[in-house]
Every structure is written in structure tokens, then in C-alpha cells.
Amino acid sequence: MSAKDGEGEAEAEQVVNPWEVSAKDGGKIDYDKLIDKFGCQRLEKSLIDRVHRLTSRPPHVFLRRGVFFAHRDFNEILDAYERGDKFYLYTGRGPSSEALHLGHLVPFMFTKYLQDAFKVPLVIQLTDDEKCMWKNLSVEESKRLARENAKDIIACGFDVSKTFIFSDFNYVGGYVLLICIFPPPKLASILILSTFYENMVRIDKCVTYNKVVGIFGFTGEDHIGKISFPAVQAAPSFPSSFPHLFSGKNDLRCMIPCAIDQDPYFRMTRDVAPRLGYHKPALIESSFFPALQGETGKMSASDPNSAIYVTDSGKDIKNKVNKYAFSGGQDSVEKHRKYGANLEVDIPIKYLGFFLEDDAELEHIRREYGAGRMLTGEVKKRLIEVLTELVERHRRARAAVTDEMVDAFMAVRPLPNMFS
Missing domain, CATH: 3.40.50.620 (HUPs)
Structure with missing residues (x-):
């Protein structure tokens, strides 16, 4: 298709x-x-x-x-x-x-x-x-x-x-x-x-x-x-x-x-x-x-700066978000305070929509950022915190996965309690 x-x-x-x-x-x-x-x-x-x-x-x-x-x-x-x-x-x-x-x-x-x-x-x-x-x-x-x-x-x-x-x-x-x-x-x-x-x-x-x-x-x-x-x-x-x-x-x-x-x-x-x-x-x-x-399809595996990887350090995440995450904010603080951010194109807002669990906090950020009362730097700071916590949690879980665990998941065996 x-x-x-x-x-x-x-x-x-x-x-x-x-x-x-x-x-x-x-x-x-x-x-x-x-x-x-x-x-x-x-x-x-x-x-x-x-x-x-x-x-x-x-x-x-x-x-x-x-x-x-x-x-x-x-x-x-x-x-x-x-x-x-x-x-x-x-x-x-x-x-x-x-x-x-x-x-x-x-x-x-x-x-x-x-x-x-x-x-x-x-x-x-x-x-x-x-x-x-x-x-x-x-x-x-x-x-x-x-x-x-x-x-x-x-x-x-x-x-x-x-x-x-x-x-x-x-x-x-x-x-x-x-x-x-x-x-x-x-x-x-x-x-x-x-x-x-x-x-x-x-x-x-x-x-x-x-x-x-x-x-x-x-x-x-x-x-x-x-x-x-x-x-x-x-x-x-x-x-x-x-x-x-x-x-x-x-x-x-x-x-x-x-x-x-x-x-x-x-x-x-x-x-x-x-x-x-x-x-x-x-x-x-x-x-x-x-x-x-920007939202133009899927990320490119050939461009490591187009994505956050589960192997990225906290420093990597901070650098990528601050440097590459496309912002819908205005190009000056004065204009931003006056016109607010374009949430439809703002990548930090879109990423928070995926990974920030708290609905009330997300709505607050969207409202304040869209009205110009919150700046791009503040939104990116919150996103960096959310992504760093997510990636660190995954890294710890991944480090605990042994070859024996992989073998167990991939073993051809019955699953007697699979519906319970």
C-alpha cells in the first residue's frame, strides 16, 4: 500500500x-x-x-x-x-x-x-x-x-x-x-x-x-x-x-x-x-x-541525531533535545510572549504526548506554552527529565537481561498458564 x-x-x-x-x-x-x-x-x-x-x-x-x-x-x-x-x-x-x-x-x-x-x-x-x-x-x-x-x-x-x-x-x-x-x-x-x-x-x-x-x-x-x-x-x-x-x-x-x-x-x-x-x-x-x-514520517536510522536511542546517556539526550528538537516557539522572547507556540509542529510537545503520563501536567504545559507564558527552554527541560528517566529505567532493565533469559523466552515450549 x-x-x-x-x-x-x-x-x-x-x-x-x-x-x-x-x-x-x-x-x-x-x-x-x-x-x-x-x-x-x-x-x-x-x-x-x-x-x-x-x-x-x-x-x-x-x-x-x-x-x-x-x-x-x-x-x-x-x-x-x-x-x-x-x-x-x-x-x-x-x-x-x-x-x-x-x-x-x-x-x-x-x-x-x-x-x-x-x-x-x-x-x-x-x-x-x-x-x-x-x-x-x-x-x-x-x-x-x-x-x-x-x-x-x-x-x-x-x-x-x-x-x-x-x-x-x-x-x-x-x-x-x-x-x-x-x-x-x-x-x-x-x-x-x-x-x-x-x-x-x-x-x-x-x-x-x-x-x-x-x-x-x-x-x-x-x-x-x-x-x-x-x-x-x-x-x-x-x-x-x-x-x-x-x-x-x-x-x-x-x-x-x-x-x-x-x-x-x-x-x-x-x-x-x-x-x-x-x-x-x-x-x-x-x-x-x-x-x-520534525514530523515528516519515521526517523532515519542513518541519522543518529534524528532519534533518542535507548543507549543514549543523559548528556546525549540533553544535547539532542536542546540542539535538534524542532520548536514551535517564536524566534524571540517578545514575539513568543505575544503569539505563543505553534503546538502543531512542536516536537517537544509531541514527545511529551507520548511519554508524560500525567494528563493534567501535559494539559498545563500545552496551555501555558501555547499562550506564550512558558518558553521553549522550559518545555525542553521537562522533556529531557522525562526521557532521561525513561531511558535510564530501560537501561537498568536491559542490563538485567541475561543470555539465559533470552533462551528462556525463545525456547519452543508449551505455556500452560498463558490464559490465566
Whole structure:
């Protein structure tokens, strides 16, 4: 789903797909147009209120403030949950860098909230094969980065008794070793056939070459690995891909928290699902976390000054925010006091909207800054405090993640208490 889906001049206005996010002339992404073009729905307040009622938990800050703003069949997931039916969560990460930035953490922070609120299992796919094909990384380096990224994901606080993390290179295809613990001290290792690859083949047979080119914009210059990859990302949407978790539960529904640039994968998946006898996966989709330099799409991994990384020191964060965070304030104190800040373009305000938990404090800052009674330096100072605390907390959690913990999350094993 990209500029190719429009007509005439509208085609060039914005490109949003899993590998590119850009707007015409460096402008802002028009999310209303994306909703219309992709065919998803706006996440209404009634659904957010319903989450609160069903889970007895306050809506996450990303729900309250519209960070997650669109969905596909989220209402049906809530209907099923209200009836007492179970579902599972599926999200992922393409491991192409050593360190994650704050934008990478957003879906995992929200997914943890969903797992805790609904008390459901979670599968996390590390698409090391995708990054090997798109980023020209070696197989070995892609696999190494997957484990490193897994440590950052685990540091978000996921429950190992409800969470299975897998890398495509390690899990897809063939036989897998299933460790079953019977009444202690007995231990048994059982070889079972993974049906993940079988589902990939079933999906591939349902999607024509013209269809996949139309959705993803592949060209004759793309190698065949790229053309076949979408089935790899689609397969975790179906419970039979995880026989060690969901054997005999092929009617289980799947919900996918992700950024809206991943929607093309799952539009394809939803088209295929009924033909294979599965429920269509539901999605809840977020906007993009803006670069420090301005809200023009996603941050650039090639520009370290466009983002705050979880490895940044307090000094790094202070320097990046003060030097690079685009301000909507006026160019002189006098003009600022008179006209106030343009909150629509101010990056410190947008970052506080993501990470400052206190609604009353955020509203106070917005009101005072917008009226010119608070200066840019004051807003940036508060943002530096919030981000430094967040990054330091994550760094401590990440430092506590051992290789043995990664092995535990990635072990192919049953999760007997995954719905409790």
C-alpha cells in the first residue's frame, strides 16, 4: 500500500509501506488519507471506553492520546473477549540495528499493556530473514542482531510464562525440539513438526504475483526472496503456526498491535484467512513516532541525531533535545510572549504526548506554552527529565537481561498458564 494505490497527482502525495514512509515535499503524513486508502477504521472513543470497562484498567496513554488511532476488527476482538472467548497477540521487530530508538519501543510498551490487561499469550516475531534480504546483512549478523534486540524487548517487562519470542531463521520450517516438563523431576524432549512453513506455502498459493506487486510495489529488479517474504510475516496470524502453543485451537483469534506502515502485510493476510479457514487477524495501528527534526514520517536510522536511542546517556539526550528538537516557539522572547507556540509542529510537545503520563501536567504545559507564558527552554527541560528517566529505567532493565533469559523466552515450549 503506497503511492501506487492512488491516481494522478494524488499518487505522489505520500508513500507509506513497510520499507518507506514519506510525504510530498517533506510534509506531514495525512493519517485520514491513510485510513481511507488502506480501508481501516478510526479508533473511536467508544472502543477505548469499552477497553476500560472490560479490563477494569485505565486506558493506556497511547490510547488516551490517539497514538494508536486506527484498527481493523478490534470491536470483534472485544466482542469475543466479552463472550469469554480467548485470543492471542502477535507483534514483531525487524532487527537491523544494534540499539533501538524510542519509536521502536512504542509498540512493545503498548503490547505489554494489552497482554497485562487482557491476560493473553503473545508471540513476537524477529524477522532476521527480512533484514538479511533488505539491508544486505549476512545471515550470521542478522541472527546476532535478533538476539540483541530480543534483550531490549524483554526489558519492556513481558511475562515469560505468556510470551514466545522467535527468530525466523531459527523457527521457520522443519522439526522443532519441544521441551515438555511433566510432574517433576521427569523431563522429556519431543520432536514435533512445525506447521509454520506449511502455512507459508498455503498463503503463497492464495496470492498471485500481480497481487503482491500491487500491494508492495515490487519490481523486476527485486530478488525472489522479497516477493516471497510477505507470507512469512502473515503466518504468525494463524494459531496453527505454533503447534506447541495452540494445538487444537485453530479457531483462536489473533490481534496485532503495529505501526500503520505494516498494514499492507495484514491486508493481504486478511484476504487469505477465510480461504484457509481462519479468522481474519484484527489490528490496532499506531501513528509514526516523529524525528527530532520534525514530523515528516519515521526517523532515519542513518541519522543518529534524528532519534533518542535507548543507549543514549543523559548528556546525549540533553544535547539532542536542546540542539535538534524542532520548536514551535517564536524566534524571540517578545514575539513568543505575544503569539505563543505553534503546538502543531512542536516536537517537544509531541514527545511529551507520548511519554508524560500525567494528563493534567501535559494539559498545563500545552496551555501555558501555547499562550506564550512558558518558553521553549522550559518545555525542553521537562522533556529531557522525562526521557532521561525513561531511558535510564530501560537501561537498568536491559542490563538485567541475561543470555539465559533470552533462551528462556525463545525456547519452543508449551505455556500452560498463558490464559490465566
